[in-house]
Amino acid sequence: MRDFDELIKRMTLKEKLAEITQLYGDEYTEDDSTFMGIDYRFEANREMVDNVGSILGVSGAALIKEAQKKHLETSKHKIPLLFMHDIIHGFKTIFPSPLAMSCTWQPELVKESAEIAAKESAVSGIHLTFSPMCDLARDARWGRVVETSGEDPFLNSMFAKAYVEGYQGTDVSEQYRVASCLKHFAAYGMAEAGRDYNTTDVSEYELREKHFPGYRAAVDAGAKMVMTSFNALNGVPSSGNKWLFQDVLRKEWGFRGTVISDCTAIVEMIYHGFAQDEAEAAKKAIDAGVDIEMVSNTYYNSAERLIKQGRLSEDQIDLSVKRVLELKEELGLFDNPFKDADEEAEKKYILCREHRDAARKIARESMVLLKNDGVLPVKKNDEKKQKIFLTGPYADSRQMLDLWSAYGEEKDCLTLREVLSDEMEISCIPGIGILDYEKEQVENAVKAAEDSDIILLALGEEPLMSGESNSRMDIGLPGYQQQFAERIFAVGKPVIVILYNGRPLAIPEIALKANAVLEAWFPGTEGNHAVCDILTGAYAPSGRLTMSFPWAVGQCPIYYNCYSTGRPSKNVYISERFSSRYIDGQSVPLYPFGYGLTYTTFEYGEVILSDTVMRRNGSIMAQCSLKNTGDRAGTETVQLYLQDISGSRVRPVRMLKDFRRITLKPGETCQAVFQIDEEMLKFHTLDKGFAAETGKFKIYIAENASTGTCAEFELV
Secondary structure (H helix, E strand, O other): OOOOHHHHHHOOHHHHHHHOEEEEEOOOOOOOOEEOOEEOOOOOOHHHHHHOOEEEOOOOHHHHHHHHHHHHHHOOOOOOOEEEEOOOOOOOOOOOOHHHHHOOOOHHHHHHHHHHHHHHHHHOOOOEEOOOEOOOOOOOOOHHHHHOOOOOHHHHHHHHHHHHHHHHOOOOOOOOOOEEEEEEEOOHHHOHHHOOOOOEOOOHHHHHHHHHHHHHHHHHOOOOEEEEOOOEEOOEEHHHOHHHHHHHHHHHOOOOOEEEOOOOOOOOHHHHOOOOOHHHHHHHHHHHOOOEEEOOOHHHHHHHHHHHOOOOOHHHHHHHHHHHHHHHHHOOOOOOOOOOOOHHHHHHHOOOHHHHHHHHHHHHHHOEEEEEOOOOOOOOOOOOOOOEEEEOOOOOOOOOOOOOOOOOOHHHOOOHHHHHHOOOOEEEOOOOOOOOOOHHHHHHHHHHHHOOOEEEEEEEOOHHHOOOOOOOOOOOOOOOHHHHHHHHHHOOOOEEEEEEOOOOOOOHHHHHHOOEEEEOOOOOOOHHHHHHHHHOOOOOOOOOOOOOEOOOHHHOOOOOOOEOOOOOOOOOOOOHHHOOOOOOOOOOOOEOOOOOEOOOOEEEOOOEEOOOEEOOOOEEEEEEEEEEOOOOOEEEEEEEEEEEOOOOOOOEOOEEEEEEEEEEOOOOEEEEEEEEEHHHHOEEOOOOOEEOOOEEEEEEEEOOOOOOEEEEEEEO
16 A cells, blocks of 8 residues: 655645645536536636546446546546446446345345446446445335345345446456445434434434444445445534444454545535534544545635634645545555446446346346235146236336436336347236326226236336335325226236335235236336246245335334334233234334245244254254245245343344355155254344343244244343
């Protein structure tokens, strides 16, 4: 690592402030209003542009090489630019949305997707991606659940680690690697009422137990950057939160990398009511340890005056500059400012067959079969020549990509009609749009449905109905889709519903009336090939939910690992009337965390423990038999949950601690075996720190968070 102290001494204060400012760019142009594709979007001058440290939102090997070359020609200190982008789940080859990928329960697949995304990004000139998103998601009204790994801290941590390792490898300077920026620190997923950018109020116990583990896993995996969140957490906006960034992130967790604000989040502290003007916003962010200001200029405009007033020290600026320079050094940019940008490699790797095949494989694994009364898989070579009718707004749509699909394009996706037509004889009339309704088209579709033997009904949300700033009050099927579905159900033929969406939906009528329901999510570039693989039985579904589906929006937020209440349902001490429940609907989810079906069935045996007593620093074994009771091979995700029966703080009713994906042939039996150790029992106690407390515990080995056989043991 170079020693940057001398370089920093030679830099003027304005040059330093430009180095820790990020500008936004669109495409390279010689237009006088921009420079290297930089769309100023705020007051900027030539000195800032000539010395800016990083650029957001520009890609393309030729463009970035030219931009870097011009920058180094004008840069007095020859400091290379750092190019960053939101590469969330693929660059050009788009994988399923992160929420969908988490439903694979296979971190190795997420790592593979990140490696491919890094490769396509790197050859296109990108150095750093704003991923993974480590926010825990519980409220399906929040649009950004589509970018998360769901509601469970254990899985969230596993996937956070996998993303970082996939992007960065063991050495981020190596070929085809990009730096990783975890986001959004912290508790952004707890926005009140599921409304994006809204405030959050979370106890430290809840933060440490549920929310911090995912961020910590990404830090421990070596993520090079951390992004602040938009929300105010317990009254303090993240971008000005010293406790989060100085005490927790740097002192407790030992993070030595770079911190960046989210887009314009520093100046937004004025609107939070946390800073009276830009100068105070800049001071609070710098004091909190935010090194780079993304797409606003409070640092550049205010820090010099703050230093003269004695409210900041130049040493604080120097420290941030040093962190930025060290990141560029780790990426190898001082030796090779173009890194992997390569026009020929772009042609070779972007959307290549290998990458497309991986996208198809991962999409298959991400889809969750929610219901099947025997109509799936569809027999494409049936001697009876079934008349198969495809309808619904997603029947002939290419909208397989969500809001955060980088440079993915719908033209690279095939529609469900196109893919299925290659496999079987079908007829297709969409009949309705997501929000559009034409009576004639509906009647045409209903008439065709009446003349069919089996109906495929493709429903869902528009991609722009989820993602950033896309919160929804009603999370049922939008538009007239429910009414259209009722018309199709009334025909009386078997109906298979395929859902394309970015969040759990409240679909009780669909769940009741459909013969089968396949959750496809926004499945990416090869998504409909994956849907076809499952519908035709070429692949048996194996995805499991990582977010609970509610019966109704009024249940939100709903999640499995809630804390015990003094009046749970079926409390032996009180009547059901006075328990924690709704008087007009269910308290439990429509489809729980961990739920998912396949094309066979499994039978679980009783939980057997190697001992009913665990001693300090010891362990016990838990196992149960698993038998494939169906007529075809299948994969079951066997889940291990623990419950701490009593503690110095209230504890969740269940906590996922481990799982096994087991594939069995028809009639085959095996033992699902788990080791339980003291580390699994630890939590943030009332007065003993992070520790395991003696007492009784329950073990559940289950197919989802609402089922399972149980056994007890005691820690002594």
